[in-house]
Amino acid sequence: MSARLTAPNLQLNELGKIRHFLTLEGLKQHHLLEILDTAESFINPNTDEIKKVPVLRGKTIMNLFFEPSTRTRTTFEIAEKRLSADVASLDIATSATKKGESLLDTLWNLQAMQADMFVIRHAESGAAHFFAQHVAPHVHVLNAGDGQHAHPTQAMLDMFTIRRHKGDIYDLKVAIVGDVLHSRVVRSQIQALSILEAREIRVIGPKTLMPTHPEAMGVHHYDNIEEGLQDVDVIIMVRLQNERMKSALIPSEKEFFKLYGLTKERLALAKPDAIVMHPGPINRGVEIDSEVADGPQSVILQQVTYGIAVRMAVMSIIMSNAAQLAQHKAEQASLELEMASADDTDGKENA
């Protein structure tokens, strides 16, 4: 083996299992499949009901939302409660950071309140990584969206929704429409689709809302939505991230809808059984027509429900991996102890 050229992946523990969940970058297909399979086990096959289970009883999970969120924050809270964890949600915007406390001081104080896991949403890219670098070894960090970087649980719930409705992802052509440039959701979706080896990933939108070299991400760029939607199995619409646009990248919302909005006529260009997804919040009449959002091919609300099961899966896997690592270390330690005492006896026999 040649010497290691990269730093060890911060997200993985010594056994190569997920320790923090910060981004999908660097994860293997088996990591993603484990999340999808575990999520499946939380859902009643007949009723789609998600039952409460006692897996994380006695664990404390803190939700730190430095940026507003409704869906993600609420589904995280419900997921934590369905796992029987103790939950504290902090509205950071109105708390101590406003009084001048540094991020690290906030973190250490919360850690002193015996948190086992932090779920973090932050407007700055890399915030979750920063937390993961500074938490105590037994504490886990889950990224609930950081700046324009990543939103891995959203991407995983999207993969889960696709798999539940369309089957194995490697057979599918997926089109992502809208603001690819500013969207952490899209970055994570593209990574997830690549890791799961989707047959084709297309991004559709104006050049001003695309990264400079979309092909470097392994995707095909289409300027024209009519061309891009031909024959696809899955259409993912994403919101215009007005709050992240620093200059006039589109003429107007009306113009955007005219060029890229998903209408019934455009949906008809995709495969007849194609599904329509949207991570929310949706802007009716900006990127998607109400008729489509509420139509029979829309799975937008199922995405929200599945978000609970997928977040339960990620959190229980992280705690499970920690338990297995602790057990592994205890076994190693007792093995070393045995070997040491065997050495001792040898020494005595020789003497």
Place this chain on the structure above:
Amino acid sequence: MKELDIDVNALITRICEQLQSQDILAKSPKMIGIRTGGEWVAQALHQQLQLTDPLGVIDISFYRDDFSKIGLNPAVKPSDIPWEIDDQHIILVDDVLFTGRTIRAALNEIFDFGRPASVTLVTLLDRRGCRELPIQADAVGMQLECSQTLKVSGPDPLTVSILDQTEESA
């Protein structure tokens, strides 16, 4: 190591006879098997007793008391109880009754679904003398000593082999 194959059909018949001698079968009971081995045994019993309601299956992986030691069973699947538990007489089926901890977990899960009128416990094999909780079966296919370890395979055919470790050490 000696392997002893057991006639599983005879054990299933014996369990059915024991249940028939109790009054549970008159109460239109519903059956739940504990995944995986218990589900196989329950399928055989369900057929032989000609129960009309579909068989329920529970996966106790999320209810185990050793999560903080061994983590999650990667093969966990959803529990599937296709009827209401409330006020029903339940026959709970497992393949091997050992420490009693699996049954504790199963009972907890059942009570999270509802409040049954009663629970009758059935096990294909009962390893005596190693119970860690006060749990006993109402119908038992075969009693074994704690030192005997077992391998249950299934579902079709359902077979049990006893790996007699006392033989090995002798």
